[in-house]
Amino acid sequence: MFLLPLLFPGKITAEVKSFANKKLNAELNFRTANLSFFKHFPSLTLSLKDFCLKGSPPYAQDTLLAANSIGLGINLKTLIFGGHININKIYLEKALMNVEVSPKGEANYNIYVSKDTSTSQNPSNTSLHLQQINISNSHLIYRDSSTKILINSVGFNYKGSGDLDQSVFDLQTNAGIDSFNLSYDGKQYLKNKRVHASLITKINTHSLSFVFKKNDLKINKLPVDFKGRFDFLSDGYNMDFTVKSDSSQLNDLFTALPPAYVTWLNKSEVKGLINLLFTLKGQYIASKNIKPDMAFNMNVRQGSINYNKAPITSSNIFLNFQTKMPNLDPEKLEVNLDTLFFNLGPDYVKAVVHAKGLNKPNVDAHVSAKIDLERMFRTLGYNKFDVRGNLDAHLDSKGVYDWQHKQMPIINGALSLKNGYLNTRYYPDDITDINKILDIQE
Numbered sequence: 001m002f003l004l005p006l007l008f009p010g011k012i013t014a015e016v017k018s019f020a021n022k023k024l025n026a027e028l029n030f031r032t033a034n035l036s037f038f039k040h041f042p043s044l045t046l047s048l049k050d051f052c053l054k055g056s057p058p059y060a061q062d063t064l065l066a067a068n069s070i071g072l073g074i075n076l077k078t079l080i081f082g083g084h085i086n087i088n089k090i091y092l093e094k095a096l097m098n099v100e101v102s103p104k105g106e107a108n109y110n111i112y113v114s115k116d117t118s119t120s121q122n123p124s125n126t127s128l129h130l131q132q133i134n135i136s137n138s139h140l141i142y143r144d145s146s147t148k149i150l151i152n153s154v155g156f157n158y159k160g161s162g163d164l165d166q167s168v169f170d171l172q173t174n175a176g177i178d179s180f181n182l183s184y185d186g187k188q189y190l191k192n193k194r195v196h197a198s199l200i201t202k203i204n205t206h207s208l209s210f211v212f213k214k215n216d217l218k219i220n221k222l223p224v225d226f227k228g229r230f231d232f233l234s235d236g237y238n239m240d241f242t243v244k245s246d247s248s249q250l251n252d253l254f255t256a257l258p259p260a261y262v263t264w265l266n267k268s269e270v271k272g273l274i275n276l277l278f279t280l281k282g283q284y285i286a287s288k289n290i291k292p293d294m295a296f297n298m299n300v301r302q303g304s305i306n307y308n309k310a311p312i313t314s315s316n317i318f319l320n321f322q323t324k325m326p327n328l329d330p331e332k333l334e335v336n337l338d339t340l341f342f343n344l345g346p347d348y349v350k351a352v353v354h355a356k357g358l359n360k361p362n363v364d365a366h367v368s369a370k371i372d373l374e375r376m377f378r379t380l381g382y383n384k385f386d387v388r389g390n391l392d393a394h395l396d397s398k399g400v401y402d403w404q405h406k407q408m409p410i411i412n413g414a415l416s417l418k419n420g421y422l423n424t425r426y427y428p429d430d431i432t433d434i435n436k437i438l439d440i441q442e
Contacts, residue, residue, distance in 0.1 A: 026064065026111040027054040045071040045091065055108030059100050064108050067095035073132070088131045095138040097156075103145045133160045148186075153195075154179040170213075173199040180219075189258045193220050207231065212241075220255035223248055224276075236285035239292055243278040250274045250303055264307070264381050272303030272317060282327075291328040297321065303342070307381030314379045317342040330358040344379060347371040363409050365397045374421075389420035389434060414439050 031050035048070050055064035073089025100108040135158040142151040155178025162171040175197045182190040196218045202211040215226035228241035245253075250272035254265045275298070282292030303317025320338035337353040353365040374388040393416070399409030420434025 024053075024111050026056055026060070028052070030070075044074045045089075046074060047071045053111070055098075055100065056110040058102055058106055059108035062100065062108065063096065063098055064111065065092075065095060065097055067092050067138075069093050070095070090133050092133075092135040092138055095135065097135075097138060097140045099140075099142045101144040101146055105146045131161060131163060133158065135159075148184055150181075150183040152181040152183075153177045154181075168202070168204045171199075171201045171203055173197065173201065175199070190219075190256070191258070193256060195219055221249070221252040222256040223252075233283065233285070235287055236283060236290070238283050239280055240282075241278075241280040243276075245274070245276040248274050248276070250300060267308045268381060269306045269313075270304070273301045274303075275299040293324065293326045294328055295322070295324040297323075305380060307379060310375075310379040312345045312375055312379060314376070315343050332356075333358050344371060344376055347375075349376075360400055360402045362400050363397055365395075365409075367393060367395045367397075369393045385422070385424040387420075387422050390418045392416040 029050075029052045030048035032048075034047045034049070035044070049068070051065070051067045051070040052063060053065040054060055055062050069091075071089075071091030071093075072087045073091065074087065098108075135156060138156045138158075140151070140153040140156045142149070144150075155176075157176045158173070159175070160171055160173045163169045175195075177193075177195040180190060180193045180195045181188065198214075198216045199212070200214040202213055203209075204211075209232070210230045212226060212228050212230075217224040217226055222245060224243060224245050226241070226243050228239065230241075231238040251265075251270040253274050253276070254268075254270060277295075277297040279295045280292050283290050284292055298319065298321045300317055300319035303319070304313050304315045305317065306313040318339060318341040321340075322336040322338065324334050326332045333356070335353065335355045337351065340349070340351040340353075342349055347370055349367075349369045349371055351365070351367045351369075353363070355361045355363045355365075370392050371390075373391055377383070377387060393413070395411060395413035395415065397409045397411045400407055401409055415436070415438045417434055417436050420431075420436070422431040422434065
């Protein structure tokens with residue numbers, strides 16, 4: 001083990017350099033090379049220090065991958081008995097992985113030359129037959145200007161294994177991220193979330209198809225099951241994704257939500273069970289304006305919320321919520337709030353809402369409430385404005401809401417507000433002694 005690396009260091013380093021020059025259409029640099037059994041025992045590993053790999057155009061001058069050390073595991077059997085260098089493992093430590101996609105969809109990772117026309121004239125003694133990829137304590141940045149998505153993952157750890165050189169293979173993956181951040185169109189949706197994933201993905205390199213067979217994720221405390229498939233088409237993609245979380249804790253959901261909820265959750269006691277289901281199915285072909293159908297369902301049972309130790313807890317929270325968006329068209333958005341109910345002591349709120357469309361939604365809603373407004377907003381932690389009073393409302397609303405043309409749905413019912421009070425940032429003075437009884441018939 002001590003002597004064998006001393007017999008081959010120059011040969012292996014030269015062969016790897018030659019292989020990289022033929023197979024990579026990008027600039028590659030490293031400071032020193034070291035061959036050892038003990039870096040990743042028992043693998044014979046060629047370690048390249050201060051490794052840097054540039055990207056493909058239009059990012060040829062920018063870094064795609066940089067690492068303190070990258071290790072290439074060498075198949076010892078083929079080296080000793082055949083004089084052939086077979087790289088079957090890759091180890092990355094403290095790496096920066098910087099993935100860029102231009103507004104035109106040009107990616108900086110298209111650096112691998114799949115066919116080498118010079119192979120027949122200058123056959124190489126080096127080949128890449130990956131069976132394992134290990135990444136530890138690294139930093140992954142994915143910046144896609146075409147979709148306006150930015151992903152920043154700190155403390156990225158990954159282990160993937162399988163016969164990666166086969167045309168069809170199962171990739172088994174374990175991954176962990178200490179801090180996962182996601183932004184879309186400049187707005188941050190996930191911040192400092194801890195992620196753990198255990199995945200099995202069937203990959204077909206001939207048809208460019210990915211089947212997600214077993215994918216157990218955890219975002220902070222929220223467990224998520226992810227299954228489906230993704231196929232590359234000549235002019236787009238075909239996708240069939242199902243993401244769900246069954247009988248999870250309501251508190252765990254809030255730990256996975258955007259940053260604005262973090263401060264609220266730290267001061268809140270949240271209980272209850274929740275079921276989540278998200279699906280995305282269909283083709284995405286931009287040139288033909290074909291987009292997949294999206295749907296999202298959420299059910300809450302036995303819920304309760306108390307913000308900042310309020311004297312009364314919002315209890316018996318019951319929610320059935322479904323929404324779908326065919327062809328990802330906002331004007332085809334359908335929202336079905338089948339039931340929303342909760343108690344606040346003896347008080348209650350009950351609502352059923354159906355709506356279709358976004359800019360001019362067609363609404364069918366039924367709301368019934370008998371509630372102390374100050375107590376409700378304090379219990380739920382809503383502090384955008386100060387509102388008080390005893391509300392008793394029974395309203396039915398049906399029709400089109402069009403703000404631009406001042407069109408309102410037909411409203412029928414009764415509303416009573418006693419001892420009302422309102423203070424907002426939009427008006428300098430308090431509005432007090434609001435007492436109103438309305439019988440609405442339109």
